[in-house]
Amino acid sequence: MDVKKIAVIGSGLMGAGIAYVSAWNGFEVHMTDISQELVEAGMERIRNDVMTGIDKGKMSMTEAEGLMSRLKYGTSAEEAAKDADLVIEAIFENMEVKKEVFAKIDAAAPEHTILATNTSSLSIDELASATNRPERFVGMHYFSPVAAMKLLEIVLGEKTSEGTLAVAKAVGEKQKKTCVTAKNSPGFIVNRILMPTMREAIMLYERGVATKEEIDTAMTSIAGMPAGPFTLGDFVGLDIAFNAMSTLYREIGDCFTPPDTLKNLVESGAIGTKAKKGFYLYGGEEEEPEPPKGADLEEVAQTISIMGIREAMLLVDEGIADREDIDLAMKLGAAFPQGPFEQAEKIGMDKCREIITKLYEEHGECYSVPKMLQ
Ligand SMILES: NC(=O)c1ccc[n+]([C@@H]2O[C@H](COP(=O)([O-])OP(=O)(O)OC[C@H]3O[C@@H](n4cnc5c(N)ncnc54)[C@H](O)[C@@H]3O)[C@@H](O)[C@H]2O)c1
Known part of the structure; x- marks a missing residue:
């Protein structure tokens, strides 16, 4: 027609x-x-x-x-x-x-x-x-x-x-x-992959591995993202991110539980740049940045990126989308410098399996190894 x-x-x-x-x-x-x-x-x-x-x-x-x-x-x-x-x-x-x-x-x-x-x-x-x-x-x-x-x-x-x-x-x-x-599946492609990366960034912060500034720097200077997850979250709106994550949590389960930091900010009205406060403060108010934790920025960038790669692999395992479409979607819809499968190729599949296995051993089920890597 x-x-x-x-x-x-x-x-x-x-x-x-x-x-x-x-x-x-x-x-x-x-x-x-x-x-x-x-x-x-x-x-x-x-x-x-x-x-x-x-x-x-x-x-x-x-x-x-x-x-x-x-x-x-x-x-x-x-x-x-x-x-x-x-x-x-x-x-x-x-x-x-x-x-x-x-x-x-x-x-x-x-x-x-x-x-x-x-x-x-x-x-x-x-x-x-x-x-x-x-x-x-x-x-x-x-x-x-x-x-x-x-x-x-x-x-x-x-x-x-x-x-x-x-x-x-x-x-x-x-x-x-x-x-x-x-x-048809929760979050389709872009939100389904973006949310675990944002969640992982917040979890690293909550676990005290790195400060927000260190995480944002790792993702821009090492992973090549145009903005770090905290800056991006504030810009997009934490209410929107929280709703997207909550949908995935309701539909898929606990591995998408919105972290407390995000939930508390949204509940207090700190929903990002449009409210002049979010992960960071905007509009004149000054905030003392947290003293750096001395985090290994390479490792921070790798851990956050691998969560996007892992989710992309799950989407293929579940027959929801194919690799080419996933790579295209993340580059055009989320400004990823490379698609998750392009990143995986660069890191090497064996290395991806090794990183995810280590995360799984440390943190459990939400870091399970996708079928395609087994
Ligand atoms: N905002 C985004 O970034 C974004 C991105 C992708 C998809 N979406 C989706 O697009 C949809 C619209 O989002 P939006 O941001 O444009 O919302 P919006 O609030 O800007 O616009 C919604 C409009 O729909 C109108 N409306 C409500 N009931 C109606 C009805 N019965 N008949 C005709 N019009 C009616 C409202 O009056 C309003 O003007 C939502 O499903 C949202 O999830 C939003």
């Missing part, structure tokens, strides 16, 4: 971004929200993005006019769905509300229409169960900011058909995204 019209439900941060990249790349778009005021706020975001595009010389006036002429907006999801080839839902993260919205859209949309969700953490299968077309239901997980982030995780439910996957991919490619595919 050749998608021409896309309905985007929800005009917040993600919905407006998805509508923008869709209209920019030639799709007819109908974006909705629950009130005129909210959908207009979404349109305002898009106009701002367009103005930025023009100012930066990335878009001509004619292209901007073309983009805007392909965008319609309103307050009825059913109206938007009724002549759409693809509906992308980007409303807030709540299973019951999303299911209600999907049941309505399913009833209003033509037979051929594919329904997609941008959920970060909810089960694609459960969302699909609210519709009568689970084979034409798929996860399309964009990253923020949508216009700038190249990655699109396409998430397959148990019943998602090959044809639906092909359409989602074709749409993603036309939106100039690099598409990777994962089976």
